[in-house]
Amino acid sequence: MKKKNKFYLTAILLINIFTLALNAQPQFRNKINFPDILGYRSLKCDFHTHTVFSDGNVWPTFRVEEAWRDGLDVIALTDHLEYQPHKDHIPSNHNAPFQIAKKLASELDITLIQGAEITRNMPPGHLNAIFVKDGNALVKDDWKEVVLEAKKQGALLFWNHPSWVAQQPDGIAKWYAEHDWLLETGILFGLEVYNANIYSPETHQWCIDKNLAVLGNSDVHDPLHFEWEAEKVAHRPITLVFAKDSSPESVREALLDRRTAIWYDHKIIGDKKYLKEIYSKSVSIDKNKISAIGRDSKPLLVTNNSDVDYDLNLVSANPNIQFPKEMKLMANRTLKVSVRAAKEDVSVKEKVTVVYEVKNLITAPGKTLQVTYEIDFDIRPKK
Ligand SMILES: [Zn+2]
Ligand SMILES: [Zn+2]
Incomplete structure (x- = not known):
């Protein structure tokens, strides 16, 4: 009787494992065929994404799964610091998204960067801090204090969607004295020329005139395909970063050296020296x-x-x-x-x-x- 029990248990266990294996949906990563240039890897990155820890509708690990499936190399989770609409159900913890997602990111070889969106009225508008070490220390009343704390942590800053109609009703980006101050602090390295499907020509010109990195990010809140299936483009806005490798240190070094371009809507936007190389390598x-x-x-x-x-x-x-x-x-x-x-x-x-x-x-x-x-x-x- 005992032996028979063991046999049955083993059989049931094997059947269960087999059924589980059958039930597991195959997962595919999209392989992006894009040339590496000038001795650097061309990393596919999205530095602006949201989760349930602010006004997003997905769990942090979901962003990592999506990035893996999309063929990306690097993503930043950048939940709003000052806008926490889910706080009655999900505690405000600005380090939680990164802590929750980092294990999966490392298993899938996705470089995960801790970020936060400093969410203020214009000026200065919305600013993304990336390479943040302690998101909770960024909760302060005075936005300049937040920026200085981010700088103390070694974070870098970019200005999000400068032409966003909720803050600039005519859809034309304007540069304020507050942005000069950000430049002077040395923490501002780039501007979002593409935010989701919105291109800002003024912002693009500022990148050229002020030697700032061009960035194109999704600012995704829902599952990505909810927002992109209606678009006639194959993928979300991607910031291309030309870096030695995909480590956070190399990504940071490349951003500080302004080695970026944007790939979206069948266009690549960036400095002539990078576009020329991309074309001639293709x-x-x-x-x-x-x-x-x-x-x-x-x-x-x-x-x-x-x-x-x-x-x-x-x-x-x-x-x-x-x-x-x-x-x-x-x-x-x-x-x-x-x-x-x-x-x-x-x-x-x-x-x-x-x-x-x-x-x-x-x-x-x-x-x-x-x-x-x-x-x-x-x-x-x-x-
Ligand atoms: Zn924003
Ligand atoms: Zn955002």
Whole structure:
């Protein structure tokens, strides 16, 4: 009887384990194919997210799961310090989100950064402190005292959604003396040029003029897909950080050196030196010599080895050669285009320079990146 019991128990246990294994839904991480540049890793980051510990609707570990599934490398949990609508049910503890989520983050190799959103009227508006050590010590009446405490903890600060209509009804961001003070403290390293799906051109220009890092973050409150499924873009705003590795120290060093760009809405926004590298690491052309007679057209294969689509418009070229006026370089595909002489009787025996504008690589408000190719031609006139 005893033996039989043992057998049954083992059988039931095995069946239970088997059923559990069957019930566990497979989880997938989205692999983002994006080039590393200039000897740095291109980290995919979101530095602005909320949980139930302020006005968000998800538990902190959920943010880590989402980031893992989205293929991100780094996230910050940045709950509001001064806005605690769930406090009757969830105690106000500004260290709790990080403490709850850090174990899972380390298991999934997601770099988790402790943050807090200093939530004040304009000016100064909302400020995100990241690399915070003790969120509870940031609860103070005077916002300048909060900033100085954050600085004491070694935190860095960025200004969130400067053009937010709840604080700037015309949707135009304005710079105040309070922001000069933030610059003077040395703690302000960047500005949110993209907050969720809102782009602020004024904020973008300030980043250029004041040498601040461009940031694009989700500011997500609900499960991410609630907010993004209605958008016609594949992913949330991502801040690209060009860092030695994904450790918090390397991310911090890169942010202080302003090595960032934004990837959202089929666009990349950032300094020319980074966008140029991203493009040239993504796109290759198969030929450097084209030989033809008369108007005989020749194929040119342009391969895009990244998840970014590139949208090109011809700017200038040798008038004797016809290049495509537009090229849509779809992610992870090769485009075949044809080039040929403009007339039957031309002779071109030289390196031809052709310049394209990459319409979705934005270097400044209203300005795009230009890329130059040099292709050797040997075109003889048709007799
Ligand atoms: Zn905010
Ligand atoms: Zn927020």
